Structures are given as structure tokens and as C-alpha cells.
Amino acid sequence: MWSLVEKLLIAFDTKDFNHYNQTHDLFHTSYPKEIHADGIRRLKECYKRGLHRIHLIYAQEVLKKEKIDTTGRRVKEVLVTKCKDIEKPPRKRKNTNILDNQPGSSDEPPKKRVRRIPSKEAVEILAPMVAHSLPPTKEEVQRYLAALEGISSSSDIWDAARLTQYYKNRHKKAK
16 A cells, blocks of 8 residues: 555656656556646645635634635536546346347237227126125126126136236225
8 A cells, every 4th residue: 555655646746747657557547537747736736725715614614703705615626527427338238148049039029918808798797796895706706707608709708817807907996
């Protein structure tokens, strides 16, 4: 750690920073825009100005010797680099290979689920069940299924799960 501190002291004390940066690899891990001779000079001056501003704020707000003046408190003489501004390499997606290798997948988009609308006859048969306040029992479900078998077409097939879901959809709790 102390060797890093010594390297930093040498780097910031040099007259020609660009020459130092070319001959030493201390700052080669990142390439910020503000590391050049003028940026280093402004960074050194920033400490003096910041110390002066801290003394002014201390006198104004803590000691209350002067009137509080908030103008210029957020002024920065150096460029601030944030983590979100640093470019990150894009991550590779792992799922792309898995999707390409699946059998039966093609360039066609997946089909939407077809909404099954009950026929008018089925609605008439299920009307007493919907009017009832309690969910149907297993025996009632079997009776409704037997009644629906006579009128069901190929697109209107009923089973116990669809029947209970039909009841639940018409008796949702009000929130």
C-alpha cells in the first residue's frame, strides 16, 4: 500500500504529467478524460478552494458570525465521473443458445392463447350455478358436466377445472 502512495506522490508532483503517464503504467488501468496537465493543476487548486469554502460555511452556519450565503456551494472545478457514466462491456446472454437448440422451434411467433367463450346454451345451463352464492360441490360439478356433454361442440369442451374456474371468474371478491 505504501508503494502505491509513493507512486501517487511522485505522479502528482511531476511537472509534465503526460510524460510521466507515458513512461509509467500507474494510470493505464483506466483512461479518464480529466487526467492531463490542466486537469491535475485544477485538482490541486480544488483543495485550496474547497478548504476556503468549508471555512466560509463553518463561519456562516456553525459559528453564525456571517449571514448565510448559499450561492456557489455546488460549484465544482473538476469533472466528476460517476459509475453509470463508465462504459461497461455488454453481457452475453446465456438463454440465446438454449432457445435456438430447442426442437420444434421455428421462426414463427408463439400462438396466443385462444379465449374460450361459452355458448349460449352452456351459459343457460350454468346460470343456476352462478346464481348460487356457494361454490359447487363435486356432485353438482358432475351434474353440470353431464348436462353440458349433450350440447358441447368441439370448441366448447368442459371439464371440472374449467367449470370451477367459470364459477370463480363470476364471483371475484370486490377489493
